[in-house]
Structures are given as C-alpha cells and as structure tokens.
Amino acid sequence: MDEECCDSGCKPCVLDPEDGDIPDLLNYISGEFLPARCEEWLNDLSPATGMRIARVPKSNVDDVNSAVAAARKALPEWSSLSHAQRADWLDKIANALEERCEEVAQLESLDTGKPISLARNVDAARSVTNFRFFAEEVRNFTAETFDMENATNHVVYKPVGVAGLITPWNLPLYLLSWKVAPALAMGNTVVAKPSEMTPMTASLLAEIIDDVGLPSGVFNLVHGHGEETGAALTSHSGVDLISFTGGTATGAKVASSAASSFKKLSLELGGKNATIVCADADMEKTVAGVVRAGFLNQGQVCLCGSRILIEESIYDDFVSRFLTAVEAMKIGDPADPETDLGALISADHLDKVSGYISLAEEEGGVILTGGITPEGIPKQFENGNWLSPTVIDGLSPNSRCATEEIFGPVVSIHAFSDEIEAIEIANATQYGLAGSVWTADLDKGKRIAQEIDTGMVWVNTWLHRDLRVPFGGVKHSGVGREGGRWSLSFYSHAVNICIHND
Numbered sequence: 135m136d137e138e139c140c141d142s143g144c145k146p147c148v149l150d151p152e153d154g155d156i157p158d159l160l161n162y163i164s165g166e167f168l169p170a171r172c173e174e175w176l177n178d179l180s181p182a183t184g185m186r187i188a189r190v191p192k193s194n195v196d197d198v199n200s201a202v203a204a205a206r207k208a209l210p211e212w213s214s215l216s217h218a219q220r221a222d223w224l225d226k227i228a229n230a231l232e233e234r235c236e237e238v239a240q241l242e243s244l245d246t247g248k249p250i251s252l253a254r255n256v257d258a259a260r261s262v263t264n265f266r267f268f269a270e271e272v273r274n275f276t277a278e279t280f281d282m283e284n285a286t287n288h289v290v291y292k293p294v295g296v297a298g299l300i301t302p303w304n305l306p307l308y309l310l311s312w313k314v315a316p317a318l319a320m321g322n323t324v325v326a327k328p329s330e331m332t333p334m335t336a337s338l339l340a341e342i343i344d345d346v347g348l349p350s351g352v353f354n355l356v357h358g359h360g361e362e363t364g365a366a367l368t369s370h371s372g373v374d375l376i377s378f379t380g381g382t383a384t385g386a387k388v389a390s391s392a393a394s395s396f397k398k399l400s401l402e403l404g405g406k407n408a409t410i411v412c413a414d415a416d417m418e419k420t421v422a423g424v425v426r427a428g429f430l431n432q433g434q435v436c437l438c439g440s441r442i443l444i445e446e447s448i449y450d451d452f453v454s455r456f457l458t459a460v461e462a463m464k465i466g467d468p469a470d471p472e473t474d475l476g477a478l479i480s481a482d483h484l485d486k487v488s489g490y491i492s493l494a495e496e497e498g499g500v501i502l503t504g505g506i507t508p509e510g511i512p513k514q515f516e517n518g519n520w521l522s523p524t525v526i527d528g529l530s531p532n533s534r535c536a537t538e539e540i541f542g543p544v545v546s547i548h549a550f551s552d553e554i555e556a557i558e559i560a561n562a563t564q565y566g567l568a569g570s571v572w573t574a575d576l577d578k579g580k581r582i583a584q585e586i587d588t589g590m591v592w593v594n595t596w597l598h599r600d601l602r603v604p605f606g607g608v609k610h611s612g613v614g615r616e617g618g619r620w621s622l623s624f625y626s627h628a629v630n631i632c633i634h635n636d
C-alpha cells in the first residue's frame with residue numbers, strides 16, 4: 135500500500151495499488167456532469183477498509199456560482215408547473231430510484247461503513263418513500279381560505295426560490311431526498327451539497343434525475359468541503375433558502391452566514407437523547423429497543439439514545455440483560471447481511487469518539503464493555519475505523535461525556551429514583567432533539583414525555599416514523615420543523631390575498 139496526501143491537505147489515505155478503476159464522481163450543473171473548475175479532487179475513503187473508493191470534485195465558489203445561476207435560470211419554468219405536474223416528476227424519480235434500490239444500498243454501505251441490512255431496509259427504502267410521500271402530500275395540498283363578512287382571504291403558497299440543501303454523512307440519501315423532494319414539490323430549484331465523505335448516492339441521484347429527464351438546472355449537485363463549497367452556498371446572494379442538517383457547531387456558522395441576507399433557514403442539528411427505562415417496563419422488549427436506540431448505525435444517528443436512565447429498583451437486572459444483548463451484536467463486514475454493526479465514518483471521527491471514552495475514564499466512568507478495537511476483525515479491515523460497542527457506568531449525569539454529543543457506539547448508563555429525577559437528568563443538556571420512555575403505564579409515559587424538553591419523544595418504541603408528523607429539535611438541536619405539512623410550509627412562502635366582496 136502507498137500513502138498519498140489528498141490535494142486538500144487532509145490526512146493521508148491508504149491507496150490500493152489496484153484502485154486504478156475507482157470512479158470520479160462529478161458535479162451536476164445545468165444538466166451536465168462536470169469536474170470542479172479548478173480540476174482538483176478529494177478522496178472518498180471506505181470507512182471499513184480505509185481504501186480510496188472514489189474521487190470527488192473539490193468544488194469552490196466558481197462551481198457554486200455556476201450551480202446557483204443554473205438553478206435561478208430554471209426557476210421560472212419549474213415554479214410555473216402545477217402541484218400535480220411536479221408530483222408526477224417526483225413519482226418518476228421515485229420509480230427510477232426504486233429500480234436501483236439495491237445499488238443505492240450497496241453504495242451507501244460501502245461509503246458509510248454501515249451494515250448492508252440497514253442500508254437496504256432504512257436508507258434505500260426510505261429514499262424512495264421520501265419522493266413518493268411528498269408527491270402525494272403536494273397532490274393533496276390545499277391552501278386555506280378565511281371568510282370575513284365582506285371579504286375573503288386566500289392563502290397562496292409560493293416557492294421560496296433557489297434552495298441550498300446541505301446534508302451530513304450518517305444517512306446520506308435518506309436525508310438528501312428528505313429535502314430535495316419537498317423543495318422540488320413546492321416549486322423551488324435546488325443546489326445540493328452532500329458531505330464529501332459520503333458522496334456516492336447523491337451522485338447516483340443526479341444520474342437518476344438526469345435519466346428521467348428533469349429539466350436542466352432544476353436539480354444541481356456540487357461536491358466539496360463544507361467550509362469551502364458549503365460556505366459559498368450559505369453566503370450566496372442568489373440562494374433564497376438553506377436547509378441544513380449536521381452538527382450544532384456547524385449549524386451556528388451556517389445560521390450566521392445565512393442571516394446577513396435573510397435566507398429562510400431550517401437547522402436540524404445534534405442530539406444527546408435520553409432513554410428512560412421505568413421499573414414497570416416490559417424487560418425483554420425494552421432491552422431490545424434500548425440496544426437498537428443506542429447503537430443503530432454504530433450510534434451515528436442524531437436520534438440515538440446515548441444516555442440510558444434506569445429506575446434504581448431494576449438497575450442491576452436491566453444492566454446485566456442489556457450488556458448481554460450489546461455483547462451479542464455482530465460487528466464486522468458491512469457487506470455481510472448478518473452484521474449488526476459496521477465501521478465508524480472516518481479515522482478522525484474514531485479519534486473523536488475514542489477521545490470521549492478516555493475522557494469518561496478521567497471523569498470517573500467505568501467501561502463495562504467495549505471501548506476497544508473489536509477482536510477478530512479480518513485483515514482486509516485492519517485500516518478501517520472500528521470500535522466495539524461501549525457501555526459506560528459511574529458517570530455523573532452532568533459530566534461532559536453524559537451531556538455532549540459523542541455520535542458513536544458509546545452509551546452511558548445512570549440510575550434515577552423517581553419520575554422527577556429522570557426528567558431532571560433528561561433535560562440537563564444543551565440539546566433537545568429526541569428521547570424515549572419505556573413503561574407499562576402509558577399515562578406515565580405520556581406525562582414524562584411532555585416534560586422532556588425535546589422536539590420528539592417515543593413511548594415504548596424508538597425511531598418509529600410517520601412522515602406526516604413534525605420532525606425537529608429545540609434548544610441547541612435546531613430551529614424549525616420538517617416532515618409532512620411542515621416541510622411544504624418551510625419550502626414555500628405563504629402569501630395572503632384579501633379580496634373585498636362589495
């Protein structure tokens with residue numbers, strides 16, 4: 135193996151001497167597939183092996199300018215279509231995506247290191263559903279009218295304009311399609327900037343959009359670094375709206391960049407979600423649910439329950455069953471359908487997560503399981519980013535590890551004595567995205583759920599999604615709501631026309 139410095143000055147990557155065939159992914163601007171104007175490239179690495187699997191354009195402000203100009207040019211015609219016409223386009227994209235959903239799953243698993251079963255059942259399936267769902271939503275969309283004694287108010291929903299869509303690496307196409315579909319449905323044109331670490335399925339979407347013949351410039355894709363390409367998009371005077379999903383610190387930069395030109399803004403940010411296990415919960419179902427909530431996608435889901443609060447009277451019993459279930463998870467080859475846990479996204483991210491495990495020990499935590507490179511990882515994966523699922527006991531609920539987002543396969547466990555204490559611990563963080571409560575008493579579940587300061591709470595389940603409901607966070611977890619009617623409203627301007635009847 136050779137080492138090569140990326141042209142971006144990032145960490146060296148491992149090169150496979152036989153990787154001559156790796157694909158060059160391209161930007162998609164005004165219906166054309168193009169490299170960056172500067173002709174520089176970034177390496178896309180496999181999280182599981184560390185090998186280079188693709189190159190992506192290292193786009194800069196020039197490419198963003200071209201993409202925004204293309205989106206502006208396409209806007210008048212696209213926004214003049216009816217809801218039904220745009221819904222038909224979304225259905226065409228959904229159908230074409232569905233035909234290639236196994237390819238989506240394979241690429242997503244390769245690019246993110248996630249298990250193929252998850253990529254098939256969640257990422258690929260949901261990406262198709264997002265387009266179909268918003269096609270149906272916009273077809274059935276009705277605007278309000280409000281009658282007065284001598285006038286009628288007609289609310290008209292106009293497109294906002296050019297939408298800049300910025301997405302993270304953990305659920306690449308799932309989250310990109312969650313933005314593209316409602317943005318297009320409401321008559322906006324799009325410039326998308328996916329994470330440069332997981333560009334593959336965004337490029338596949340561009341290919342599909344090109345194949346179905348969506349008019350040029352309606353959807354544009356620009357690859358590149360967030361601080362260069364993403365920042366050029368958020369500050370661009372030709373962009374009217376920014377929908378950003380990513381970390382809270384980046385969200386703050388995006389917000390200040392977008393604010394100076396008063397762009398419409400949605401921020402879906404980080405989380406440090408509590409899972410509250412009451413003594414009366416069904417133990418078997420709860421253990422399975424809490425393991426899933428803690429470790430799905432190697433704990434790299436914004437909604438993951440990474441702080442597990444357990445009622446004192448069942449603490450020892452629950453923890454013992456929980457550890458057995460955590461240790462039974464199969465970690466390894468993401469392409470194996472039996473795998474439960476794959477690799478973390480990057481070497482840098484693995485360093486960050488491992489740093490939190492060291493910090494936990496300094497903060498008085500005890501590692502009950504995990505915290506190490508898993509044993510028996512095959513040789514082909516030795517340069518990948520592997521970490522065994524980690525459970526930490528003994529931390530103060532106010533410690534950094536128990537209140538900051540780690541975003542990896544790491545959970546801390548804490549005892550609580552009563553409902554009031556559980557709620558107090560759950561709310562003792564700057565984040566406010568989600569949470570779950572596990573109890574046989576549904577009134578108690580609802581009562582606790584209402585007291586948790588987050589945008590979403592599940593009772594006796596987790597990540598059980600109905601796409602019609604509002605999705606989003608409070609506190610440092612975000613601003614605004616996506617989902618169903620909330621997305622259609624965000625991707626449009628409501629204009630009131632009051633007509634006097636006399």
Ligand code: NAP
Binds near residue numbers: 379
């Ligand atoms: P991130 O580092 O904030 O990056 C998110 C996106 O923003 C990437 O495309 C990134 O590009 C881009 N970016 C970075 N700096 C930028 C800047 N200055 N201006 C404009 N764009 C910029 O987040 P991540 O590490 O990819 O994702 C993990 C985070 O996302 C976690 O905090 C997780 O909780 C959160 N998340 C939230 C939700 C939700 O719905 N609330 C869902 C999923 C994930 P580069 O990749 O090139 O840096």
